[in-house]
Amino acid sequence: MIADPLPRFEATLGGAFEASGVGLHTGRITRLRASPAPEGHGVRFFRAGKRGVAEVPALWPNRRSRPLCTALQVGDGPLVRTVEHLLAALSALAIDNARIDLDGEELPILDGSAAPWCERILAVGRVEQAAPRRYLKVRKRVAHAEKAHRLRIDPAERFELEVAITLSHFGQLKWTGRPTPDVFPRELAPSRSFGRLKWALPAKILGFFRRFGEPVLRGASSENVVALYGAGAVGGLRMPDEPVRHRALDLVGDLALAGHPLLGRVFASRPGHDPNYGLLSALMRDPDATELVVVGDDGALRRG
Template sequence: MHPTVAVPAEISPPIGSRRSQATLAAAFARAGRGLHTGGRAHVRVSPAPADHGIVFRRRLEDGRVADVPGLWRYRESQPLCTALRRDGVLVRTVEHLMASLRALAIDNALVEIDAEELPIFDGSATPWCAAILAAGRVEQAAACRTLRVTRTVAVCDGRRTLRIEPGPGLHVAGHVELSYFGRIDWAGAITPESFVGEIAPARSFGRFFRAMAGRVYGFAARKPFLQGCSPHSAALLVRGHVIGGLRVPGEPVRHRILDVIGDLALVGHPVEGRITAAHTGHELNHALVAALMADPAAWELA
């Protein structure tokens, strides 16, 4: 079980209220293995000035550094994660940190990393949330602009569907249906409190035997695919059971919602709207973001 993580009240302004941009009050550092590369990465997340956004600064093996903004236009399709590439430099598995920063109202931060993949930790976003809350938050002089959805945008791929429509705040309704588990649903407003308590603890998940087969394939093919996957870094399913048990009720659908929030953060602004997601994944999440941003009549910056 995760320890209780307290959320300061000032992070949660009433829906519809204006707020200033914010950054971290202090830097923090974390280290761990990547889900796909299996390699160890050291990450330092530091305060950044207003209008900086979330930027990943990767230190390359030859000593050079390269900046990759956490924005949708730099997204690159990679298996089972959200990846960014700019000028040939790749940073992958950014979704849990992006979701945590957005949910905890951190608009500006510099994320320095010495490898291509962020740590997966236990497969959840709770370690990132704990670090952000321990570092603290400070407001800045510039106003925070919110992307407010003004008309419905939807994408689908067979039974996978994802839709965002106008509505106050950010509300997500998620649905998955899994063999041996049946129908799993979760719906609610995404606030700092609900994210930390109900969404962040949900781990990446998959079928145990498929995950282990994928890990063997990645090793044999010398590809960065699930090399760090284990019961310590994901919720692995065996028929109708989870190895080690569930962290929260309906954990799989909550993790899909966690990924939606992280992928939506690549818009670069807080988003106000109502999301309905069924069997979504990273590819569909990014298709929705791209469709939304390609239709300026579907949103306004407030």
């Protein structure tokens, strides 16, 4: 028997919160304000610019491939970059509806983890709304592979992850579990973005000099990225398996672009933003792969 009950109703933030800081890739300061939103709103970004305010829903058709992050864009409108950590926190803490206003292209990276976002969300609280919460239940196995990346999602009664990566000097690292409101803030949210020191530094230098190209790691520093060195890290790791936990964190954020909470078990070997989206795209494009369900008064799932 599955102990943790699924929330029956949609929820939004109990109040507004703010954050500001440097973007990991652009190196520019962005100010962000997250506010409650009505039922059925979903998570939407509103980017202020010279031409007014552009609305960018956090949905999989709006996803754009950019180096080392997840980005969103509607048509040829302005880009919103590095959304995955905030989306992961909102998704794991069961926040369905939120308005995110920002004055720049990239969300603040803060300390490189989702912990600061969780702290802000938990501080304002979660408020249930009247609309039934609709879940996207996986009905059949869907798989995606590209090069050495292997991902699949199987039917399950809850959202579960089994994530594995292999790093030189570390060997194989695994994380298995459910990213629930209790588990995510404790086990996944504190894990930070990471990279090998031997390639992270050259990439940052290249990103600095390529001012007019795609921004990469211009805002990276020891305050927001873990630089792996040998079997350890400069400044130390928060957990011995922190890198795989961060890959699981990113996976939660990337799959939140489904637009509804998923019910399925994800197996991911060497996940990354592009492979994660490959799996989500394959799932969403198959009309027989999922169905929308709600939680009845008795706690059972039924079509919704």
